[in-house]
Amino acid sequence: MEYLLLQILNGVQLGLLMFLLAAGLTLTFGIMDLVNLAHGSLYMMGAYIAWTLIAWTDSFVLGALLTLPATFVLGIVVERVVARRLYARDHLDQVLATFGLILFFNELVRVIWGPAGKSIAVPRFLAHTIEIMPGAPYPAYRFAIIVVGAAVALLLAWLVARTRVGMLIRAGASNRRMIAALGINIELLFSLVFGLGAVFAALAGLMAAPVTSVKIGMGDDILILAFVIIVIGGIGSIKGAFVAAMLVGQIDIIGRAFLPDMLKTFLSPSAAASAAPSISQVLVYVLMAGVLIWRPTGLFGQRN
Amino acid sequence: MATLLASLRSPRGLLTVLVLVLLAVLPLLTQAFDQRYLLSIGTRIVIWAIAAVSLNMILGYGGLVSFGHAVFFGVGGYAVGILSANGLHSGWLQWPVGILAAATWAALVGTLSLRTRGVYFIMITLAFAQLVYYIGAGLEAYGADDGLNISRSRFPGVIDLRDKASFYWLCFVLLCGTLWFCQRFANSRFGFVLRGAKSNDLRMTALGFPVFRYRLAAFTISGAFGGLAGILLANEGAYISPAMMSWIKSGDLIIIVVLGGMGTLFGPLYGAIAFFALEEFLPPLLDLGGKDWGEYWQIVFGPMLILIALYARGGIDSLLGRTEGRRNG
16 A cells, blocks of 8 residues: 555655656647657756756756746847747657757767766755655655646746736637737747747756766657657646646556566566566557547647 | 650759659768668668658648658558567568558548548547557557567568668669659649639539549548658668657648648658758758757758748748649649
8 A cells, every 4th residue: 555655655756856847848739739858858958957067056946946047138140040940830840950969968978077967966955865655655755846847837827817818828728820810929939838848858857866876868768658648638738738748747656566476476576577668668669559539639739 | 755855855854853863862872882771771761751642642742731640650560569578570471461450551541530520520530540659559558659669571582671782772663663653643633623622622522423432532642651751760770669640740741742842742751851851951051050969950950841831831832933832723
């Protein structure tokens, strides 16, 4: 029972991280109609910039807080230099150009930080476990990820649903030409959304860093998962991204945690251990295929 | 033959003949100049060109942006690897199985994914490729993540694939066969329906063509040729691994097709040559600066891709004049 609860918490934690990544992606996708493969690079840059700033300030919290404006600026630069030229292009051009951005950023990281991975230590004040239930200790840092992730998700929900900027974002997602015609400075809105997406991606990257590791290409595979999430949720829908991220987080963790034991009944232990993570990944893609066959525009996508 | 001679008069035809002749005699050249390493690059170029030509059939002529084409490297390669690991070494068995497996998988993926449009199509083809990737990564018996060394396919009495030059020539002949097929394919009624559907599928449907079925057939054929490339790739290195079907490789294939010229017959071949030439020669070129910048060649290649996407969509083929490129524009 405790084990199950801990695994569900792990799933929530993964889901919230994925949501942070997917939120920016679904906004740029929904509003600017941009397939941004380089979103994973912003996740990676967030982790690397945080590594530098944490080492420089000698404080996790301070370094992390400084990383956010830094990546906001980075996002704006990427938007101004490359991304905005792509909005009007077809998806193939976007895939190609943002693939180029991935190569560029991976190599840039190698030039600046070197080929070896980095690690960010869990901050000292969170390097302990807390008992969420008697007899079920849970790492405080992972719990902090859940708290921060949930807070940011709520903040985003408030921003999108209750503020004027959010109103413009929603309007942009449903008809960007119309809001441009109504006199809204759409270029500024696009920059803002892209920068905001970069901040969320970077936040996900830096929070994930102490539990995974900071390495070149860390954003590449997780990016694909983020794409799967926004496609399942429906492109442009924040709510869809949230629901899909939670689903994917649970499938992934449950798969990893419980499949090995189930597989051991008919596979050798080592085969079961190596097959389980793969099967949980496969399940995620099966879910996506199933959703698309059932609803070709995702769970919360606009049907037109 | 007459058309071949006539084609020599245009720069495009001249370059094509030159490239094909050069590729045909490459093993002799590399032996004469004692540059064996170049032969292995040449082999990879030829194999990737086969895959790129097959991707071009759906991407270039059909306008279907498949972002999971490297999966057929994996399906073809793993068919060879799995049979070979179980003691079935005959190429006469392995190769048809590999091609059939790739075509079957393509038909299945096509049936599901061709119902979607635009970004959803890109993502669903990618997702199916990732699915196979993770299956490959989970096959403990066949090396899981690390991959597996295999023995090459055997064609006793016909050809020894361990001989680098023979293997190269086999790949080259298969590339010529693929190009021949693609030429017939693109200029057939079938090809014109596909190209028509690319520019306006509503209109083609209104004209009474079952667009979905045409696309599915093209997708399946394309997958079969992709599987062939995978079989060759597995034999080239005598090695299979999930990495051969990572999504980065699918991206590389798209780059090759766009770099060479989408919807042109020889574009993918030029693209493959240019891609591997850049990979080989950009690093030493950057090293000329004095420092060891060559290691970081992708920092130049990445922005190059962005510029190509923004300003040079016709690819290399369009540099050779507009006749063919325009017809497919």
